[in-house]
Amino acid sequence: MGIRAEHLSKSFESRKVLDDISFEIKDGEFVTLLAPTGEGKTTLLRILAGIERPDHGRVYYNDEDVTDWPVQKRQIAMVFQWFVNYPSMTVFENMATPLEALRPKPSKNEIAQRVQNMAQLLKIDGLMQQFPSQISGGQQQRLAIARALVKNSDFIFLDEPLTNLDYKLQEELRVELKNIFARKEHGAVVFATPQPIEALTLSTSVGFLNGGKLLQFGPMQEVYHRPAFMEVAAYFSHPSMNIFEVRKVMENGHLWLKASDQLKLRVNRFREMLHADAYMVGIRAHRLVTVPENEMIPVTGTVVLREVVGSDTELHLDHQGVPLVALLEGVEEYRIGDSVTVYLHPDRFFIFDKASHRLLARAEDRRNGT
């Protein structure tokens, strides 16, 4: 059981949107296709669902080649970014329609029961007799999701269903979606999103698209903790990971990766694998702190912006031309132009190859002194 994609490629005019993409989704998985806008995730989702045809490659559902099947034959459900509901039908009728199309057709009672259950799950059971134009945007998207789920398809495809909702609604619906899909007994969910936080909270596996290639596909925790490429690391972080260039130098009998006199990391333990003169180093924003613990490395910078995100503060600093961002807990006030010292942990960084952008090492796998 599951979905398999083999060597999928797709071009629009001369632009290659998807380039030789293969992966496998197992039964029971919730997969997010994560990428910034314009990297082909919607196209890939549409090809998997059968709305779009690939130029090359095959799609299998449960080991059956469905590449040439029309979408109607596939018995899938789809939710779009711009919620699509029938404007002339009530909320109840919108949800009942997919059930009436089932063969054999369920009884009237069964349809009413299933619609009621789904409406309760998505908290729209109080709106059954309203028309889509009479309910809010958040409720309309709930309705679109309910309509997709009511027929209990094996495979469900969602294309950025939360993007057009405001942040409190996103926060609430994210939790509900997690609960709803946890009840699903078989099949798979594929969810396209530009938001790292949705990939983190919802998925069992993540695929990251960049320049038409699937740069990495694997269990969510694995992709987050061992991003195979710099691009994956930079994007699949919340906020974006600090990545800067360093030179390899010997100073005071130690081997360092050095960006400045302050911003340098001791890497004796990786001596045998570092053959180049320059590398890229990545540090997650929450690893830069303002209250130091033992052995932490102080780095001083000038505040260029302080952003408040939810209940946290993203402090953007300029450290001798190196842009750094620290994620601090709580809503903190900092003035632009102020000088601030942040501290980094000697064992919390990633080393990437400068040319290929591949992950070479995670500092925490070999602690200093070992």
Place this chain on the structure above:
Amino acid sequence: MATIELKKISHSYQMERCGELPENSRLDAQFVIRDLDLTWEKGSANALLGPSGCGKTTILNMISGLLKPTAGHILYDGRDVTDEPPEKRHIAQVFQFPVVYDTISVYRNLAFPLKNAGVPKADIKRKVQQVAEILDLTHVLEKSAGRISQAEKQKVSLGRGIIREDTVAILFDEPLTVIDPKEKYVLRRKIREVQKELAITTIYVTHDQHEALTFADQVTVMANGRVVQTGTPAELHSEPASPFIGYFIGSPGMNLLDCTLEDGGLSCGDFMMPLSPKLRKAISAHGPAFKLGLRPEFVQVSLEAKPGFTPWTVSLMENVGVHLILTLSSNGIKIKSRIPTQERVSAGGRVWVGFPEAHVKIFKDETRVY
């Protein structure tokens, strides 16, 4: 630049202007703004935050002179401008969709307000170059404004406002809505930088908490035509004036529990929070029904029983990378808690929960009493 004041402003789209509002019309539901008093100091960065329909845009239109309030007065540096037309007010606006003259160059777009005011050519040239420098537009000055990015167009709109010396204030109305996600950070940073450097009186209108709290030193939160709270981002987060602010600001929002004051403390469902004499004294006159508010980051979670802690079930666990967000339930009551990712809790498991009094807020109806 000037200080802008709104004095006792009320507005109904159904009523003609009258100096004083008749006493009997005060409670009329047709009023979109009621008895509003607000001051934006000269050179300060301010935001108006609220859901759509709360009256934000009505206020902007009153400040710029497009709309005359039914009652009340608008003052610039103490001078009453309520009856002055928009062209005499010297307010610059940056809208959701960039407004530039597409067919002429960026240079001529920026020069336009000065040319209209009869400024000598040599002075225009000097000013345009100066403003282009500040806004990083020097490299596109000769380009046609139709051929630059949306973010650059917004900078041109801003530039037309700051190029005149008699500009009283700059109003932003959701200026980042149509900006590509990759460019948002750059533009946000630029707007903030320019505001501070030139000490421009700014009012930034948005429904997005992140935008408001990032841009402004002083944020006014509105709901249903009224001001709910004005304060710094940190004040809104740590000292919310109402349960609405507690939930609306911060992610996840503040936990709010219905509770009753009893001899043993505050009774919330099946658990009792003991009270210090100080807290009891502060709230007892308002009693006995209250709402207890506690932000998820201050909910104490322990794997073992502790004095004063009560048992809860972990009904959902969300890993957002930087920390875990737990949904905890106890006899139908649900709260959220935010804890470090290394904590060994599991979904379905039992934890003990404490409500530290130092971080607890107590609300009576819509007002905070502690």
